[in-house]
Amino acid sequence: MINLRRQLEFCYYSRHENCSGNYTFIAKSPIVEPLHYNEPTQIHLAFGDPNDQIYVSYATNSNEMIPQCSYGLDSSSLHFQVNGTTITYKALDMCEGRANITGPPGLA
Known part of the structure; x- marks a missing residue:
């Protein structure tokens, strides 16, 4: 990632098939660190x-x-x-x- 300023963690959420209701947590990424802070x-x-x-x-x-x-x-x-x-x-x-x-x- 170019010009990354801070640690990032990506989270994936999903809703039911009809896209209604609350989001449900599915997964998260490892923490991504900046190369040149x-x-x-x-x-x-x-x-x-x-x-x-x-x-x-x-x-x-x-x-x-x-x-x-x-x-x-x-x-x-x-x-x-x-x-x-x-x-x-x-x-x-x-x-x-x-x-x-x-x-x-x-x-x-």
């Missing part, structure tokens, strides 16, 4: 002002690590590194819908 995703680059600056932003799973960006004049020799700052958003910071609920139907 804090892998940066949603990477964005933007020119700054003055135009010799570049802003880099990305999302990770944790705010416990210092964001870092390595750069250089050639992709094979990234000799420069800069530390960044972090901002954490909670579900209540989001607008509506699936972004701010944690129960069914989203289960996020």
Whole structure:
């Protein structure tokens, strides 16, 4: 699974043949673990002002690590590194819908 942020366990439920009534638990998967738990995703680059600056932003799973960006004049020799700052958003910071609920139907 790409960009997995947390452990997942898949559960299979079923209803009677006529699709009515309550769901019945059938089975569950083994727990699926992330391969790269804090892998940066949603990477964005933007020119700054003055135009010799570049802003880099990305999302990770944790705010416990210092964001870092390595750069250089050639992709094979990234000799420069800069530390960044972090901002954490909670579900209540989001607008509506699936972004701010944690129960069914989203289960996020």
